[in-house]
Amino acid sequence: MILVFVETDAGGVVEVSRETLTFSRGLAERAGGLPVHVVVIGDVPAGTTSQLAAQGVQRVHHAQDERLQAYSGAAWSAAVVDAARDGDARAVLAAGTPRGSEILAHTSVRLGVAMAANVVAIEAVSPLVVSRQVLGGSALEEMRLDDDVAVLTVAGHAVESAEVSDVTTPDVVTVAPNLRDGDLLTRVVRTDQGEPDQSGALASAHVVVGAGRGAGGRDGFEDLLELTDLLGGALGVSRVVTNLGWRPHHEQVGQTGSRIAPDLYIPCGISGAIQHWAGCSGAKTILAVNNDPEAPMVTKAHYAVIGDLHEVVPAINAEILRRRP
Amino acid sequence: MTDVLVCVKRVPDNSGEILLTDDAQSVDARHVGFTVSAHEVCAVALAVEVAAATDGEATVLTLGPGDAVEQARDAVAVGCASAVLIEADSGAYGPADVSRAIAEVVLAHAERGRTYDLVLLGNDAADTGDFQVGARLGYELDRPVLTGISTLDVTGRTVTARGDGPGGAEVFEVPLPAVVTVMEGGVTPRYPSVPGRMKAKRATVETVIPRTAPTGGGRVRLKLPPAQPSSVQILGEGPDAAPAVVDLLERLGVLPT
Numbered sequence: 310m311i312l313v314f315v316e317t318d319a320g321g322v323v324e325v326s327r328e329t330l331t332f333s334r335g336l337a338e339r340a341g342g343l344p345v346h347v348v349v350i351g352d353v354p355a356g357t358t359s360q361l362a363a364q365g366v367q368r369v370h371h372a373q374d375e376r377l378q379a380y381s382g383a384a385w386s387a388a389v390v391d392a393a394r395d396g397d398a399r400a401v402l403a404a405g406t407p408r409g410s411e412i413l414a415h416t417s418v419r420l421g422v423a424m425a426a427n428v429v430a431i432e433a434v435s436p437l438v439v440s441r442q443v444l445g446g447s448a449l450e451e452m453r454l455d456d457d458v459a460v461l462t463v464a465g466h467a468v469e470s471a472e473v474s475d476v477t478t479p480d481v482v483t484v485a486p487n488l489r490d491g492d493l494l495t496r497v498v499r500t501d502q503g504e505p506d507q508s509g510a511l512a513s514a515h516v517v518v519g520a521g522r523g524a525g526g527r528d529g530f531e532d533l534l535e536l537t538d539l540l541g542g543a544l545g546v547s548r549v550v551t552n553l554g555w556r557p558h559h560e561q562v563g564q565t566g567s568r569i570a571p572d573l574y575i576p577c578g579i580s581g582a583i584q585h586w587a588g589c590s591g592a593k594t595i596l597a598v599n600n601d602p603e604a605p606m607v608t609k610a611h612y613a614v615i616g617d618l619h620e621v622v623p624a625i626n627a628e629i630l631r632r633r634p
Numbered sequence: 635m636t637d638v639l640v641c642v643k644r645v646p647d648n649s650g651e652i653l654l655t656d657d658a659q660s661v662d663a664r665h666v667g668f669t670v671s672a673h674e675v676c677a678v679a680l681a682v683e684v685a686a687a688t689d690g691e692a693t694v695l696t697l698g699p700g701d702a703v704e705q706a707r708d709a710v711a712v713g714c715a716s717a718v719l720i721e722a723d724s725g726a727y728g729p730a731d732v733s734r735a736i737a738e739v740v741l742a743h744a745e746r747g748r749t750y751d752l753v754l755l756g757n758d759a760a761d762t763g764d765f766q767v768g769a770r771l772g773y774e775l776d777r778p779v780l781t782g783i784s785t786l787d788v789t790g791r792t793v794t795a796r797g798d799g800p801g802g803a804e805v806f807e808v809p810l811p812a813v814v815t816v817m818e819g820g821v822t823p824r825y826p827s828v829p830g831r832m833k834a835k836r837a838t839v840e841t842v843i844p845r846t847a848p849t850g851g852g853r854v855r856l857k858l859p860p861a862q863p864s865s866v867q868i869l870g871e872g873p874d875a876a877p878a879v880v881d882l883l884e885r886l887g888v889l890p891t
């Protein structure tokens with residue numbers, strides 16, 4: 310079987326995990342029609358099982374255990390390792406999120422095998438060769454995985470999530486993992502609600518409004534946030550913006566921030582450095598707003614407006630409001 | 635007193651155009667500069683901070699070719715007290731090889747009486763992006779590992795660390811010795827002072843030859859995405875472009891109804 314670690318939130322299975330399930334189904338088919346099992350941890354909203362069924366999942370290993378209530382990469386990976394051993398997994402996958410990457414790194418060490426991070430495609434199945442993002446997404450590496458169990462994280466937007474046509478209800482087994490000494494030392498002791506990490510929302514937003522150095526300062530975001538709001542989208546920023554402390558780091562798009570793949574990305578006052586491009590090249594349409602017609606973001610975009618964002622963005626906002634019925 | 639080891643990796647600066655070598659095994663770095671990942675720059679800043687706050691010392695370690703002393707010296711210039719180069723062809727080293735080689739140094743130094751209660755790494759290396767050397771090192775040394783941490787401080791024998799989680803800023807309290815991987819965003823990078831640069835130039839770098847032969851990282855080859863010619867359509871200049879923009883938004887169907 311192929312095992313997938315699935316992340317959930319108040320809406321059930323998160324989008325990147327659905328993509329990973331779709332990706333895993335592709336691998337399972339190419340490997341000769343293996344069943345797909347998942348591990349979910351902790352309380353999950355009603356409806357999660359039917360979302361998993363829609364992804365063709367055949368068995369759910371549900372770790373409902375007080376010791377896993379608070380997140381610990383080591384302890385959560387113990388649940389994945391148990392399920393992998395129990396079902397003789399040929400491959401273990403998770404979305405390449407911070408948690409997915411951490412848990413699978415532990416899992417690969419515990420299983421004594423290699424791990425491939427940020428895989429975007431399966432090139433061959435025997436031997437297994439994958440393509441994965443390296444150099445912050447500006448290049449791909451074909452990597453061979455020779456171990457008995459292949460452990461890999463799937464890059465965001467490697468595939469679009471798709472549901473199966475004939476849905477069957479998976480069996481759900483409740484499991485309690487075999488923890489090692491020390492697995493609980495790295496538990497979250499407290500979560501400060503102050504500034505929730507919205508990077509998940511950013512990664513799955515349909516419209517992202519981008520803001521770079523051109524915003525001009527901490528108080529230069531009002532019009533950009535209004536546009537974000539008018540479009541029901543999310544705000545994404547460049548590293549200059551987070552480095553200067555104008556906006557929180559979880560809003561950063563790029564090599565060391567989130568990878569986004571919205572229908573529309575509107576980068577305003579962002580030059581389009583390769584490390585930023587690494588995070589936004591998955592956008593279906595890019596509309597750049599920049600006062601420099603030679604900026605890489607402008608030349609790489611599908612559409613552009615040349616001008617001062619502090620004049621262009623308010624005009625767009627006004628025009629949207631004017632056309633509202 | 636907490637002595638801290640911080641691990642940085644010399645990587646080609648990929649801010650310009652990327653070219654590959656003819657055998658597609660590596661980046662053609664003949665015409666580019668070298669750097670370390672932004673996460674590692676933050677890890678160095680945290681290492682120096684913790685060492686200063688506890689009267690300990692920060693040591694920088696890098697595994698790479700002889701030229702990687704440049705990156706080690708950069709860390710000395712911003713406050714690391716000493717530097718170690720594990721001299722090896724980092725291209726032949728997979729993440730398991732790297733973590734083993736780092737662990738060998740940690741254990742060898744412990745035998746000489748220097749214990750690194752805290753080992754800091756980047757969350758992921760800027761070139762290979764394996765996202766795992768930190769976790770592997772934790773198992774090599776039999777220590778707890780925290781991943782993706784933005785800020786931390788040490789009180790007595792406990793490290794308190796914070797990182798972004800799905801529901802807010804997560805706080806961890808872990809007994810030392812520990813391994814922590816750092817994600818950029820929580821600390822300001824340090825910039826070298828003139829005396830710092832002088833000190834870095836003079837610093838001796840301990841060179842270590844790894845004991846175990848590497849097994850590699852499974853690379854078959856690298857490939858680049860095809861270059862795309864610009865096909866940008868300019869919708870207009872300045873605020874007058876607003877109607878054309880909103881026409882486009884309507885065409886794309888992204889305006890909420």
Ligand SMILES: Cc1cc2nc3c(=O)[nH]c(=O)nc-3n(C[C@H](O)[C@H](O)[C@H](O)COP(=O)(O)OP(=O)(O)OC[C@H]3O[C@@H](n4cnc5c(N)ncnc54)[C@H](O)[C@@H]3O)c2cc1C
Pocket residue numbers: 520521522523524546547548549550561562563564565566577578579580581582583584585588598599600601604616617618619649670671672760
């Ligand atoms: C290892 C590494 C990792 C990195 N990771 C990331 C990452 O994850 N994300 C990221 O974004 N960067 C990252 N960077 C940094 C990256 O190289 C760039 O420095 C950064 O993206 C530039 O941000 P910017 O476009 O906002 O600023 P700039 O490059 O300064 O560009 C500002 C742009 O705004 C335009 N402008 C200025 N004023 C206005 C105005 N009033 N109206 C309209 N346009 C205006 C200018 O013409 C210019 O094009 C990384 C760098 C390294 C070395």
Ligand SMILES: Nc1ncnc2c1ncn2[C@@H]1O[C@H](COP(=O)(O)O)[C@@H](O)[C@H]1O
Pocket residue numbers: 641642643644671673674695696697698724729732754755756757758759760762763764765766767768
């Ligand atoms: N060759 C190396 N020398 C020193 N540290 C390294 C090396 N390779 C990886 N690391 C450390 O391990 C972290 C994670 O790397 P990786 O798992 O390869 O993405 C990096 O940010 C570095 O701190």
